[in-house]
Amino acid sequence: MSRLIVISNRVSVPTADQPGTQGGLAVALTAALREADGIWFGWSGETGETGDLKFASYDGVTSATIDLPEQDVEEYYDGYANRTLWPLFHYRLDLAEFERDFQGGYERVNRVFGDVIGPHILPDDLIWVHDYHMIPLGWVLRQRGLTNRLGFFLHIPWPPTRLMTALPQHRRLVEALFAYDVLGFQSDEWLETFHDYVVREMDGSIGENGQVTVGGRTIRAIACPIGIDAQEFVASASSPSAIATHGRMVESSIGRSLIVGVDRLDYSKGLEERFNGYRRYLETRPDAHANVYLLQIAPPSRATVQNYQDIRAQLDALSGRINGAFADIDWVPLRYVNQGFPRDVLAGVYRAARVGLVTPLRDGMNLVAKEYIASQNPEDPGVLILSQFAGAASQLSNALLVNPYSPDDIADAIERALAMSLEERIARWKPMFENVRDQDVIWWRKRFTNSLMRV
């Protein structure tokens, strides 16, 4: 059996003293690597001289990391990854910054990764590179003479061609993808927009079975939606800590229905629009006051980037205004919490919530939607309200799908969710649960690696 080598920007394996506040990638990959005898390479998250790889093992997962000099972090991570590609790929051309230094730093760090990881690769290893931070890495490894099977998975959306072409040297970036043998996207929609770019901008062609050909080189591009560790989530939803949390939530809500949102604090998650939708609900349904409350958990992320400081300040102000306008002496409509919680606590919160409110403006997939579904009590499940612009919407089509830009849509969906009969709740939840259970993280990993092994 070939070893599996995973390479991504960060290697944030959970540890005993750091109960998961990791992003979706970490949550998914830890489970995947534990199954295959893998090594996970990436940046340590520390600044310093690059130096040698540091190897560590925890809970069945081996990791190997390097530090990066401050300038690299600024240009590659804060810069090109988070200030150029992230906003652009999430349709936010207005927030994207195009700096030559960012691109230079990005390419430099990818070369460094190729240099330090290359010597640790065995001829038969399957190499699986993750996400927008590492697009050129496959090309770099090929330059170093590697002939291994190389796969790349994009966790975020692929933008429409006309947005993509606003990126200086966009073609150089996309050409690098052709060093891989297999490309994975979260949904058919992102795969189609990739096809569109290839046809329009590269004079390429799309063949049978996911084949994509440009200038004589043929690779495979597939839709391969990421899943969650569903079994673990189902188990953690009935763990002692989840049950205690559930009790705490029910007690503190005194008969009120809980609506929950859980997101990294990021402008792509549509938090401002969600708060405005909730405000619309409160404005237009005064008789519903004091029967509901919204708990929004939003651990801050990427706090060194100005746009993230801005969105945080806007949300602080908006949540204050909503509570100022609607709170009563014994009721607060919005509990807004900027901190992360252990996963089993989160599972208890999901289970106690009558409504899961997941309304990103754009999202590659969105794992929170799946975690909410996995955590429900089968006899009395809650209702998922989901953005039509999340990759998850195509798999979770029995959710109440909303346009996250429309406060009226969100307000209507909240009303409908709270009034929904038990029968309808079960009928909607069940097929979604089956999807989350069957197309879980192991299914995802196998689908991708099987495709890679066939190369």
Ligand code: GDG
């Ligand atoms: C990227 C793509 C794609 C959040 N708060 C806490 C906490 N979390 C966990 C959630 C979930 C994960 O973080 C977030 O995953 P998402 O998928 O929702 O979003 P991104 O971080 O933007 O992830 C996304 C994903 O990659 C995977 O491919 O789905 O589209 O943007 O698992 O539970 N976990 C804990 N406490 C918290 O307070 N323990």
